[in-house]
Amino acid sequence: MDSLGKRIVHYRKKAGLSQKDLAVAIGTSSSVLSYYESNVNDPPTPMLAKIAEVLDITSDKLLGLERFHPPVVYKNRNEYTLLRVHRILNTLGQDRVLEFATGLSEVPKYTERK
Numbered sequence: 001m002d003s004l005g006k007r008i009v010h011y012r013k014k015a016g017l018s019q020k021d022l023a024v025a026i027g028t029s030s031s032v033l034s035y036y037e038s039n040v041n042d043p044p045t046p047m048l049a050k051i052a053e054v055l056d057i058t059s060d061k062l063l064g065l066e067r068f069h070p071p072v073v074y075k076n077r078n079e080y081t082l083l084r085v086h087r088i089l090n091t092l093g094q095d096r097v098l099e100f101a102t103g104l105s106e107v108p109k110y111t112e113r114k
Helices: 004-014 019-026 030-037 045-054 059-063 077-088 091-105
Strands: none
Touching (some): 004 030, 019 030, 019 045
């Protein structure tokens, strides 16, 4: 499935919906939905969100992005903050953070007791 249209068709069929069923559910006509499915036109963002909602999938999945960005579950706000900071640093900064964190992980008073 390498195009948005093919993904719409795939997930529509997986949901057991006809083209007309999906069109009605998202508030458009079958012919407009047909244009989306055949890649003649891309759905506008609000329509894309409706399609994903009706098909009970994420917009990322519909866009083919989910496999590249798996959902991340954070244990707490600190994990989220560390990752966010890491992503804005350049390679040198990321290496320093890793070096520092690795050093801390070797000091018993900073590690979790098991």
